[in-house]
Ligand SMILES: Nc1ncnc2c1ncn2[C@@H]1O[C@H](COP(=O)(O)OP(=O)(O)OP(=O)(O)O)[C@@H](O)[C@H]1O
């Protein structure tokens with residue numbers, strides 16, 4: 054069995070988009086999963102929100118339109134990699150359902166595997182974790198447009214998986230996403 058681009062079946066890749074609020078656990082899960090997959094011999098690329106935004110979308114802000122363009126750009130890069138047998142993990146907030154749907158459709162059009170994981174940590178827990186002190190700064194009036202606080206987050210209606218990190222260890226969450234990849238033939 055071969056992939057459409059001729060990549061041997063054992064190199065099958067795909068994209069896993071981890072969407073959720075700031076401090077939900079997207080980066081933590083993606084990093085943990087990437088390490089595990091690499092140890093198993095998979096080719097893995099993590100496209101993390103802050104880093105990729107600086108590289109691909111430095112001119113963009115955080116309006117609905119700019120967030121949409123940023124998500125679509127990342128989705129395009131992810132699809133290219135996925136087509137070439139890479140397992141692409143994308144821990145990026147992606148607050149708008151329409152942008153997420155566009156990325157899913159792009160993958161379908163290119164014949165690349167795709168799964169959406171909602172890292173569904175409740176806002177109160179995220180605000181309490183506040184890894185980057187964003188919630189505190191928003192509450193203090195030092196920044197605005199923070200997803201979940203004073204900017205929209207459209208909760209995924211039909212994700213491939215919902216992860217409730219507030220009830221799990223990091224390892225349990227990583228294993229849950231790993232099981233999805235196996236079930237969907239992404240790794
Ligand atoms: N089960 C779990 N899964 C993931 N993270 C967890 C879990 N339990 C606790 N945490 C903690 O929650 C925090 C999540 O921070 P992380 O940077 O991964 O969030 P994020 O979703 O990437 O946020 P941002 O959108 O701001 O980048 C970490 O401190 C992590 O240790």
Ligand SMILES: [Mg+2]
Nearest residue numbers: 079080102144
């Ligand atoms: Mg992150």
